[in-house]
Structure formats: C-alpha cells, structure tokens
Amino acid sequence: MPVQPLTDEKARFLFEKAYAIRGSIIDMLIHAKSGHTAGPLDMADIFTYLYFHAMRHDPKKPSWEYRDRLILSNGHICPVLYATMAHAGYFPVSELKTLRKFGSRLQGHPHREYLPMLENSSGPLGSGLSQAVGMALAERMDFGRTSGKQFICLLGDGELNEGQNWEAIMLAGKEKIQNLTVIVDRNNIQIDGFTEDIMPLNPLGDKWRAFNWHVQEVDGHNFRDIDAGWGQAQAVFDKPSVIIANTISSKGIREFERKYEWHGKPPTTPEEITIASNAFGIKIN
Numbered sequence: 001m002p003v004q005p006l007t008d009e010k011a012r013f014l015f016e017k018a019y020a021i022r023g024s025i026i027d028m029l030i031h032a033k034s035g036h037t038a039g040p041l042d043m044a045d046i047f048t049y050l051y052f053h054a055m056r057h058d059p060k061k062p063s064w065e066y067r068d069r070l071i072l073s074n075g076h077i078c079p080v081l082y083a084t085m086a087h088a089g090y091f092p093v094s095e096l097k098t099l100r101k102f103g104s105r106l107q108g109h110p111h112r113e114y115l116p117m118l119e120n121s122s123g124p125l126g127s128g129l130s131q132a133v134g135m136a137l138a139e140r141m142d143f144g145r146t147s148g149k150q151f152i153c154l155l156g157d158g159e160l161n162e163g164q165n166w167e168a169i170m171l172a173g174k175e176k177i178q179n180l181t182v183i184v185d186r187n188n189i190q191i192d193g194f195t196e197d198i199m200p201l202n203p204l205g206d207k208w209r210a211f212n213w214h215v216q217e218v219d220g221h222n223f224r225d226i227d228a229g230w231g232q233a234q235a236v237f238d239k240p241s242v243i244i245a246n247t248i249s250s251k252g253i254r255e256f257e258r259k260y261e262w263h264g265k266p267p268t269t270p271e272e273i274t275i276a277s278n279a280f281g282i283k284i285n
Contacts, residue, residue, distance in 0.1 A: 003054050003234070006227040010053065014223050017087065018048040022252050023280035024083040024096055029266035030273055030284055032100040035108065037276075038249035038262045039077035039156060042187050042220065046245055047084040049226050050152065059089035062117035068149055069119045069135055073128020074156035074185070075109035076264070082106050090117050126162025129153050129182065133168045136180045145178065150234070153182045158190025161199045166211075172240045173212030180240040181233045182213075185220070187249040189260035208242045220245030253279045 004010075022044045029035045051057070055068045072081055079099060086093045091105075098104035105114040112118045120131050132153035139147050159165065172180055186204070188195050195201055205215045214236045218229040226245070233241035249263070250256035255275050267276040277284050 003227075003230065006053065006223065011223045014045075014048050014052060017052055018044045019252075019280065021048060021080065021083045021087055023282045024087065024093065025079045026253075026267065026276045026280055027282055027284065028079050028083065028096045028099040028106075030268075030276070031097045033266060033268060034100055035079055035266050036076045036264050037256065037266055038187065038189060038260070038264075039074065039185060040080035040083075041253065041256075042247035042249050042251040043077055043080050043154070043185050043245075044084075044251070045221050045223065046154070046183060046185075046226065046247075047080050049223060049230070051084050051088045053227070054230050055150070055152070056148075057088075059085075059117075062090065066149065069132075069151045071120050071128050071132040071135070071151065071153045072110060072122055073132075073153055074125060074159050075122025075128075077156070077185075078106075078108070078110050078122075081110060085117065125156070125159040126164040129155060129165050129168040129172075132180060132182075133172045133175075133177065136172075136177045137175060139179065140177070145237075147179060149179060151177075151180045153180070155182060155184050156190070157184055157186045157188065157195050157201060157204075158198075160184070160201055160204075161190075169208065169211045169213070176212070176238055177240045178237045181230075182240070182242040184242060184244045185247055186217075186244050187247045189249050189258075189263055191260070191263045193260055204244060212239050214239050214241040215244070216241070217244045217246060220247035221251060 025040045057067045058064045099106045100108050109123050110118050112121045132151050136151040208215045216229045219225040229243045256262045267273045
C-alpha cells in the first residue's frame with residue numbers, strides 16, 4: 001500500500017511527536033536508573049516516521065493479519081520502541097515508568113511473551129535480521145511476491161560486527177526478498193568506542209551492494225529524507241533494500257551527543273538528570 005504524501009503539516013506533527021517520545025525515553029531511563037540512552041534517542045525520528053506515517057498497523061488490533069512487521073534486532077534500544085508504541089496507543093504512556101522493574105512487561109530487551117504486540121524477542125545481537133528474512137520468506141511461500149506486507153528490520157551499526165548478519169544478508173540478496181527493508185542506525189558508536197576504531201565498517205554501502213541489496217543513505221533526523229528513502233525502498237521489486245540512516249547518538253541532548261560513553265547508561269547524577277530533563281522540558285516526579 002503506497003504511503004500518503006508527507007505534507008508540511010504531517011512533517012511538523014512527526015517532529016513534535018518525536019520530541020515527545022524522546023522526553024518519554026528520558027523519563028523512563030531516569031526512573032529505571034538503568035538502560036541505554038544513545039541509541040533510543042537517535043532512533044526516535046525513525047520510529048516516529050514508521051509508526052505514525054509509514055507502517056500499516058492498528059493499536060486496537062495488534063494481531064491484525066495484514067499489519068506490517070517490525071523486527072527490532074538491537075533490542076537494547078527498546079526504550080524508543082516502548083515509548084513509540086505507547087504514544088501510538090498500544091498501552092498507556094504511564095506504563096513506561098515501569099521500564100526494567102520486576103514484573104514489568106517492559107523489560108531491558110523486548111520479550112514477546114510479556115508484550116504480545118511485539119513481533120520478536122531479542123537479546124543476542126545479530127539475530128534479528130535472520131528472523132526477519134525467515135518471516136519474509138515464509139510470507140512469500142504462502143502468498144507469493146505480491147503480498148502487501150512489509151518486513152522492517154532495525155539494526156545497529158556496531159551490531160554488524162556479528163557474522164550472523166552477513167549470512168542473512170547473503171540469503172536475502174540471493175532470494176531477492178523485495179518486501180524486506182533494513183534500516184541501519186549509523187551513529188558510529190558502540191558500547192566501548194567508535195565503530196571505525198573497533199571494527200571498521202566503511203565502505204558500508206558497498207558491502208550491502210555486493211550482496212545484491214538496493215542501498216540508500218539518508219539523514220536519520222530529517223523526515224523529508226527518511227520519507228524519500230522509504231519511498232524508493234518500496235518501489236524496488238527485484239531485491240531487498242537497506243536504508244543506512246546517519247544519526248547523532250543521544251540526539252537532542254547536546255552535552256551527550258556523539259559520546260559513546262552514553263551507549264549503555266542512563267542519566268543518574270543530579271547534573272545529568274537536570275541536563276537531560278531540561279532538554280525535553282520534562283519534570284521528573
């Protein structure tokens with residue numbers, strides 16, 4: 001199903017919604033006193049675009065047969081998934097404060113048995129793309145190449161160190177899975193440093209092209225750019241697509257941006273909490 005044109009009014013709505021989602025992410029992390037800051041903040045625009053503009057889904061019918069499937073591979077960025085789903089109406093926004101609490105549905109990695117509106121559970125990095133490839137292949141086996149469902153897999157760039165990804169990339173290219181779109185969070189950091197220092201990925205686009213993927217790079221914080229990339233990906237019929245989204249880690253908090261140290265920690269000190277909450281105009285209760 002074609003995506004509706006991105007009007008100026010809709011772009012403003014998405015910008016404001018992403019800002020609110022970032023605020024919810026910070027609120028969650030501060031209350032949890034644990035979790036990841038960098039990735040969730042930098043992927044808020046991508047998640048907002050998908051859930052509020054591009055994807056076919058129905059919060060009132062999470063198991064709707066004809067929904068698009070979103071598979072989150074780097075599950076540690078789940079605060080942005082939870083916050084976006086809450087703002088979209090899947091569960092109350094107030095539940096976000098239970099992140100990582102004992103007995104909560106909102107665990108540190110998504111758990112499908114706890115939250116049935118999820119498409120996959122995650123944990124070990126590198127496994128999500130294999131799951132997405134399997135789902136998309138099964139869909140084609142059942143309904144052929146004209147199935148309208150889209151399978152969207154979100155990956156971290158540091159996660160591409162995992163060899164299982166490249167097995168899935170090879171298989172998807174070989175099978176020409178046209179209803180599979182991967183979005184790579186290219187924030188250039190991972191838990192212990194910058195990606196190009198630890199295990200260089202560049203030229204990243206050429207690697208995907210070598211395995212028969214349609215490749216684009218977009219500004220992961222520009223809704224017009226994201227929309228154009230999504231439109232091109234949906235128009236490709238003879239191969240899978242990857243959108244490399246160039247992002248700024250910890251987007252929205254200038255003091256935290258581009259610092260890999262924020263990959264896996266939340267704001268905890270009084271100064272950090274003040275900086276983070278002021279960035280999004282939230283009050284911590």
